Amino acid sequence: MCADAMVRLTDLRxxxxxxxxxxxxxxxIGPGEVxxxxxxxxxxxxxTIRLLMGMLRPxxxxxxxxxxxxxHRPVEVHRVVGYVxxxxxxxxxxxxxxxxxxxxxxxRPKEGNGKERHRAEELADRLDLDLDHPARTLSxxxxxxxxxxxxxxxxxxxxxxxxxxxxxxxxxQQAFHLLLREHTARGGAVLLSSHVLGEVERVADRIGxxxxxxxxxxxxxxxxxxxxxxxxxxxxxxxxxxxDYAGLTGLRDLAVTARSLSCSAPQSSxxxxxxxxSRHQVVDFECAEAPLEETFLGYYGSDYDRKNxxxxx
Ligand SMILES: Nc1ncnc2c1ncn2[C@@H]1O[C@H](COP(=O)(O)OP(=O)(O)O)[C@@H](O)[C@H]1O
Ligand SMILES: [Mg+2]
Numbered sequence: 153m154c155a156d157a158m159v160r161l162t163d164l165r166x167x168x169x170x171x172x173x174x175x176x177x178x179x180x181i182g183p184g185e186v187x188x189x190x191x192x193x194x195x196x197x198x199x200t201i202r203l204l205m206g207m208l209r210p211x212x213x214x215x216x217x218x219x220x221x222x223x224h225r226p227v228e229v230h231r232v233v234g235y236v237x238x239x240x241x242x243x244x245x246x247x248x249x250x251x252x253x254x255x256x257x258x259x260r261p262k263e264g265n266g267k268e269r270h271r272a273e274e275l276a277d278r279l280d281l282d283l284d285h286p287a288r289t290l291s292x293x294x295x296x297x298x299x300x301x302x303x304x305x306x307x308x309x310x311x312x313x314x315x316x317x318x319x320x321x322x323x324x325q326q327a328f329h330l331l332l333r334e335h336t337a338r339g340g341a342v343l344l345s346s347h348v349l350g351e352v353e354r355v356a357d358r359i360g361x362x363x364x365x366x367x368x369x370x371x372x373x374x375x376x377x378x379x380x381x382x383x384x385x386x387x388x389x390x391x392x393x394x395x396d397y398a399g400l401t402g403l404r405d406l407a408v409t410a411r412s413l414s415c416s417a418p419q420s421s422x423x424x425x426x427x428x429x430s431r432h433q434v435v436d437f438e439c440a441e442a443p444l445e446e447t448f449l450g451y452y453g454s455d456y457d458r459k460n461x462x463x464x465x
Contacts, residue, residue: 158183158310158341164213166199173199175365184336188352189345191362197345198238201314205235234303238314240295248283248298255302272305278327292319311342317351329355349445380447381416385438386429400424
């Protein structure tokens with residue numbers, strides 16, 4: 153595991169004067185993994201990413217990529233990372249093609265770069281980006297696409313992407329997610345930040361939620377889905393007893409009146425719940441899986457709230 157880690161953060165902290173942007177984050181990202189780094193604005197996502205890219209010096213702790221210390225070995229680190237910053241820096245007057253040539257030449261001035269150019273064209277095609285236009289004429293979404301092409305064209309083992317889908321339309325996002333999947337299928341890894349769960353849940357294997365500079369949760373998406381809450385409502389033709397349901401484990405927001413019941417239940421509680429419900433004559437029954445966002449809040453809502461309180465002081 154140690155040698156295999158693509159990214160390793162160890163108790164990473166960053167203070168800017170009195171602001172603590174990152175407050176002791178530890179995490180590991182392995183090969184073949186898309187890690188969704190999720191958090192609201194100001195949570196510390198970009199700070200983490202800039203520490204990884206060797207652009208900031210940690211106040212304490214370590215950031216490593218493939219075993220290389222990001223602050224002390226930035227040149228080697230940049231060689232193995234494709235990086236898309238939140239606000240891609242492009243040259244206004246250069247076209248997409250010229251950016252591709254320029255970046256390839258920077259990386260391999262002596263070798264031919266035909267292969268990279270070819271790969272860049274393929275990526276642009278799949279993201280529906282025209283490389284003929286100067287950067288200053290590109291929309292936000294198209295600038296992001298060009299930055300993604302430049303980051304991916306050399307097929308680096310690790311992609312570090314700071315909210316790359318902002319401004320991309322949903323179809324392009326789909327094509328982009330497919331590219332990330334192909335990248336991990338070849339053993340690559342991806343750190344993908346976002347402030348919207350819906351954006352990472354389709355592509356991430358794990359998600360880490362960062363809030364106020366701390367990781368408040370790390371979840372494998374599959375496991376989270378298995379624990380996903382279901383909203384259950386039932387009505388009966390006879391009176392039921394609240395006590396019967398209070399004894400079931402895992403139920404949330406349980407509300408029982410004489411002839412009706414509503415609650416949220418994880419998958420693991422559904423069987424016991426159904427059996428209890430079926431002891432009485434059922435008039436109506438409804439069971440729907442809640443959106444992942446709600447499941448997340450169901451489990452981590454108190455952490456969110458506590459942090460919000462702390463922020464207010
Ligand atoms: N260069 C800086 N100087 C001072 N404060 C900063 C600097 N960069 C980030 N911060 C602060 O650190 C916190 C985390 O910011 P950031 O990492 O940009 O969050 P995110 O990318 O999740 O929106 C914020 O409170 C932000 O204001
Ligand atoms: Mg940011």
